[in-house]
Each structure stands twice: as structure tokens, then as C-alpha cells.
Amino acid sequence: MIHNIMPDFSSLCGSCKSQGCCTDSAVPLVFDSDFIELKSIGKATNEFLHDRNVNGNIIKAINKKKDSTECVFWIDDKCSIYHQRPFDCRAYPFDILKVNESYCWIVYSCNPDSDWSWAESYLQDLEKDRAFSEVMQKVEIFSGNTSIILPTESEKTPYIILRKVRY
Ligand code: SF4
Known part of the structure; x- marks a missing residue:
């Protein structure tokens, strides 16, 4: 078990106050299966989502609060839809x-010199995620060096390339 050998993500990053896309400028996308989940809890309306033009393709994304970089679902310092949060959020700090x-899978990190071998089990879980096949069907939309988390998180945050995506 890789997790027994190396520190896992929660112990490595648990004290971080950055909170990434929850309170920063990055905007998580909402894929079709994510939309169904959000709709099931009444959170798929314009109050919570908007359309984004990504290289000519219209993709839904989560709103920020008015005049804020905080996600509309960020309430009382935590995600208010944690169990229905979209793939982008489930994947973060991993990205493609x-x-x-x-x-390739990458991981955003303030620890570029860490041994990231323990992350392999996370990648395997993400490759089994309910949204993964849809993400990879649409991945060409995010061509070039554009990540699936918008705007281009990879341009401002250090990251490490872990391995090629298996699909
Ligand atoms: S949906 Fe939840 S996990 Fe995703 S950015 Fe918003 S607050 Fe963070």
C-alpha cells in the first residue's frame, strides 16, 4: 500500500490555507455527470452556474460570489456541496x-521536490471516477497547455508532472 509508506495528501497539505479554486481565481468546470449531481440537490441553476466559452465550446462552470474570488458554494470556510462537488474539485490539486x-496528470504543489509516488493511488481512483470518461472524451477542448481547471491555473501555480493519463 503506497499510502502506508509515504505521507498522504491530507497530511501533506492539510494545514494549507490557500484553498485553491474554492477561494482563488480558478473556476471549476461542471461536466454533464456533475450537472446531474448538482441538479439532484437543486444547485444547477443560474444562481450557481454559468456558461464558459472554452476554445469555442460552451461548458458550464461554477459561479463565484459577487465581487469575490470565493466559490458560491464556499460557506463557513468549507464546501457546502462537498459530496456533490464536481470532478474538477474532486481531482484538485491534481489536474490534466x-x-x-x-x-498527463500533474499536481499543483508548493512541494515540487517531494516524493509524489504515493499519489499514484489517487490517480487510479480518479481514472475510475464516474466523470472520468466524459472528461477524457472532451479533453481535446482543453488543448495546448490549458488545464481542465479554468482560468489557466497551471500558469500561476507550480506543478509537477506525475505520469501520462491512462484512458
Ligand atoms: S464546489 Fe466546493 S470544492 Fe469546488 S470550488 Fe466550490 S467550495 Fe471548493
Whole structure:
């Protein structure tokens, strides 16, 4: 078990106050299966979601609070829809980037020199996620060096390339 050997993500990053896309400028996308989940709890309306043009494709994304970088679902310092949060949020701080014509898993990190081998079990879980096949069907939309978390989180946050995506 990799998790027994190396520190896991929660112990490595649990004290971080950055909170990434929850309170920062990054905007999580909402794929079709995510939309169904949000709709089931009445959170798929314009109050919570908007349309984004991503390289000519209209994709739904989560709103920020008015005049704020905080996600509309960020309430009392936590995610108010944690069990229905979209794939982008479930995946973070992992993301997919096209590197040398291959889609690769990356991890945003303030610890670029860490041994990230323990992260492999997370990647395998993400590749079994209910939204993963849809994400990979649409991944060409995020061509070039654009990540699936918008706007281009990868341009402002250090990241490490972990391995190629298996799909
Ligand atoms: S949906 Fe939840 S996990 Fe995702 S950005 Fe908003 S507050 Fe954070």
C-alpha cells in the first residue's frame, strides 16, 4: 500500500490555507455527470452556474460570489456541496495537462521536490471516477497547455508532472 509508506495528501497539505479554486481565481468546470449531481440537490441553476466559452465550446462552470474570488458554494470556510462537488474539485490539486502531445496528470504543489509516488493511488481512483470518461472524451477542448481547471491555473501555480493519463 503506497499510502502506508509515504505521507498522504491530507497530511501533506492539510494545514494549507490557500484553498485553491474554492477561494482563488480558478473556476471549476461542471461536466454533464456533475450537472446531474448538482441538479439532484437543486444547485444547477443560474444562481450557481454559468456558461464558459472554452476554445469555442460552451461548458458550464461554477459561479463565484459577487465581487469575490470565493466559490458560491464556499460557506463557513468549507464546501457546502462537498459530496456533490464536481470532478474538477474532486481531482484538485491534481489536474490534466497536454505535455508533448500526451495528456498527463500533474499536481499543483508548493512541494515540487517531494516524493509524489504515493499519489499514484489517487490517480487510479480518479481514472475510475464516474466523470472520468466524459472528461477524457472532451479533453481535446482543453488543448495546448490549458488545464481542465479554468482560468489557466497551471500558469500561476507550480506543478509537477506525475505520469501520462491512462484512458
Ligand atoms: S464546489 Fe466546493 S470544492 Fe469546488 S470550488 Fe466550490 S467550495 Fe471548493
